[in-house]
Amino acid sequence: AQSVTQPDIHITVSEGASLELRCNYSYGATPYLFWYVQSPGQGLQLLLKYFSGDTLVQGIKGFEAEFKRSQSSFNLRKPSVHWSDAAEYFCAVGAYNQGGKLIFGQGTELSVKP
Amino acid sequence: NAGVMQNPRHLVRRRGQEARLRCSPMKGHSHVYWYRQLPEEGLKFMVYLQKENIIDESGMPKERFSAEFPKEGPSILRIQQVVRGDSAAYFCASSPSGTGVGNQPQHFGDGTRLSIL
Numbered sequence: 001a002q003s004v005t006q007p008d009i010h011i012t013v014s015e016g017a018s019l020e021l022r023c024n025y026s027y028g029a030t031p032y033l034f035w036y037v038q039s040p041g042q043g044l045q046l047l048l049k050y051f052s053g054d055t056l057v058q059g060i061k062g063f064e065a066e067f068k069r070s071q072s073s074f075n076l077r078k079p080s081v082h083w084s085d086a087a088e089y090f091c092a093v094g095a096y097n098q099g100g101k102l103i104f105g106q107g108t109e110l111s112v113k114p
Numbered sequence: 115n116a117g118v119m120q121n122p123r124h125l126v127r128r129r130g131q132e133a134r135l136r137c138s139p140m141k142g143h144s145h146v147y148w149y150r151q152l153p154e155e156g157l158k159f160m161v162y163l164q165k166e167n168i169i170d171e172s173g174m175p176k177e178r179f180s181a182e183f184p185k186e187g188p189s190i191l192r193i194q195q196v197v198r199g200d201s202a203a204y205f206c207a208s209s210p211s212g213t214g215v216g217n218q219p220q221h222f223g224d225g226t227r228l229s230i231l
Contacts, residue, residue: 100145104149
């Protein structure tokens with residue numbers, strides 16, 4: 001069955017520290033992948049996307065992610081976290097033979113210590 | 115340059131009533147997707163529509179739920195005879211062409227928070 005796993009439910013990092021949020025997927029077809037961020041009571045904002053090509057993708061707000069097919073992973077990284085990055089982060093996966101349906105992970109809540 | 119517009123932002127219904135959630139996609143987008151987010155969970159796909167067509171409704175509950183995207187006007191997600199378990203945030207997303215065809219990401223609205231008394 002298709003699934004997306006974000007192993008870390010909650011992560012706390014200090015402001016200025018580096019960040020890596022994990023995402024693993026199980027898909028039978030060629031996937032495309034996204035990271036979204038959600039602030040409380042708000043909708044989802046697209047951080048970055050991967051469809052094909054260079055496996056290291058750059059997004060907004062200084063985020064990047066690397067697609068590793070051999071590990072079925074698409075981890076999100078940021079070299080230096082800002083207090084405003086505190087939010088919930090969702091990894092989402094789709095496939096070219098699945099139409100527009102996206103499968104979302106459970107989310108990782110990020111807290112930032114001053 | 116409006117984004118995806120959903121209304122109402124909050125909706126309160128009593129058990130047995132009907133709930134209608136509206137979604138206006140971004141300008142130039144003709145593909146709409148509905149997702150449901152239960153508390154402490156990620157989003158779950160419900161339905162994918164193009165103008166006047168339902169493309170994929172594999173995530174829709176078999177009863178009480180329906181969706182449409184008419185030629186004119188917003189997309190509507192309709193829940194009849196609501197029950198407590200329908201309480202959730204419902205998100206709409208849109209894309210200019212199908213995500214799986216045109217390599218287009220989905221852009222989300224701010225959601226409708228549905229509460230059932």
